[in-house]
Amino acid sequence: MSSLSRVICKVPGSTSNCGSGFDTLGMAVSLYNEICVEKAEAAGDDSFGPDIFAKSEMARETVAAFFEESGIAPFDINIRIRGDVPQARGLGSSVTVRGGILGALAELAEAGWDKEKLVEVITKLEGHPDNASASILGGFTVSRFVNDPAKVEAVTQIEIDDSLRLIVVSPEFEVLTSASRGVLPKSLDFATAVSSINSVSCVVAALASGQYESLADAVHDSMHEPYRLKNIPGGASAIAAGLSAGAYTGWLSGSGSSVLCACSAEFSAQVMQAMRNAFTEAGLESVGRDLSADNTGLQILSCE
Numbered sequence: 667m668s669s670l671s672r673v674i675c676k677v678p679g680s681t682s683n684c685g686s687g688f689d690t691l692g693m694a695v696s697l698y699n700e701i702c703v704e705k706a707e708a709a710g711d712d713s714f715g716p717d718i719f720a721k722s723e724m725a726r727e728t729v730a731a732f733f734e735e736s737g738i739a740p741f742d743i744n745i746r747i748r749g750d751v752p753q754a755r756g757l758g759s760s761v762t763v764r765g766g767i768l769g770a771l772a773e774l775a776e777a778g779w780d781k782e783k784l785v786e787v788i789t790k791l792e793g794h795p796d797n798a799s800a801s802i803l804g805g806f807t808v809s810r811f812v813n814d815p816a817k818v819e820a821v822t823q824i825e826i827d828d829s830l831r832l833i834v835v836s837p838e839f840e841v842l843t844s845a846s847r848g849v850l851p852k853s854l855d856f857a858t859a860v861s862s863i864n865s866v867s868c869v870v871a872a873l874a875s876g877q878y879e880s881l882a883d884a885v886h887d888s889m890h891e892p893y894r895l896k897n898i899p900g901g902a903s904a905i906a907a908g909l910s911a912g913a914y915t916g917w918l919s920g921s922g923s924s925v926l927c928a929c930s931a932e933f934s935a936q937v938m939q940a941m942r943n944a945f946t947e948a949g950l951e952s953v954g955r956d957l958s959a960d961n962t963g964l965q966i967l968s969c970e
């Protein structure tokens with residue numbers, strides 16, 4: 667057993683799918699949670715945040731997965747979380763929780779896990795790799811799987827510079843990913859599949875080449891957004907308003923409820939205002955954030 671008693675990780679939130687890149691594309695964003703894992707006997711005060719272990723089924727499931735996967739004998743811990751990633755808004759909050767717990771526990775128990783191992787285990791827990799790859803590795807990520815999205819085979823990571831602004835607007839209500847996956851169709855017709863391949867290829871080409879202006883009008887998703895956006899009042903209008911105000915393109919962030927428009931810095935203020943107005947017109951309060959990509963991913967902030 668290591669002599670460490672407390673480890674703190676910083677984990678960025680993420681936007682996923684990026685249009686039609688369902689379960690495949692993700693991007694870490696400059697919005698963070700910090701997760702503190704401490705041995706129970708070393709428990710500090712609650713100034714960092716309250717211990718969530720007893721209250722959070724997700725935390726307990728993640729801790730159990732760590733001990734099972736590592737083969738290390740379980741020990742008692744406390745888990746504290748603080749930060750700015752809103753829960754159940756399509757910004758990968760669940761991965762910040764799972765990633766922070768696993769990253770900190772792996773240090774605390776000297777499990778020798780690298781970031782690829784963290785992505786593998788989080789992907790198994792989440793059932794898909796898109797948010798996990800982005801938040802742990804940073805940047806824009808393309809995750810490879812064959813048939814089973816819970817089993818990630820490889821990840822390509824691409825740095826995105828901060829000239830690309832990510833205007834994220836989150837309406838006041840939560841959408842649970844598990845529920846939002848339930849509204850999706852069982853099959854798609856051939857024309858929809860072809861159009862989705864075209865859209866997602868254009869997004870990947872623009873982001874990989876750094877020619878962000880070729881994102882213009884790139885996202886035309888008919889795989890998941892139409893089914894989900896109709897349950898988010900103002901969501902489709904917010905993306906359309908952002909495009910009219912000068913954004914290159916826009917998408918439903920993850921499974922929602924946040925929507926995102928990508929633009930150059932000169933348009934960011936007007937794009938955000940237009941997007942927020944669309945939610946106001948739909949009768950919803952919203953929070954707007956002008957973000958960039960995070961190219962670092964999970965970081966260990968301190969080990970004591």
Ligand SMILES: Nc1ncnc2c1ncn2[C@@H]1O[C@H](COP(=O)(O)OP(=O)(O)OP(=O)(O)O)[C@@H](O)[C@H]1O
Binds near residue numbers: 797841919
């Ligand atoms: N700060 C937090 N503290 C405790 N639990 C959290 C926290 N943030 C998220 N969670 C857990 O994660 C759940 C939300 O996960 P979910 O996958 O539904 O949405 P998301 O990860 O925010 O969005 P998406 O997967 O679409 O990007 C919450 O219901 C809660 O169980």
Ligand SMILES: N[C@@H](CCO)C(=O)O
Binds near residue numbers: 847
């Ligand atoms: N690819 C996932 C991301 C949200 O967790 C989905 O759209 O359901």
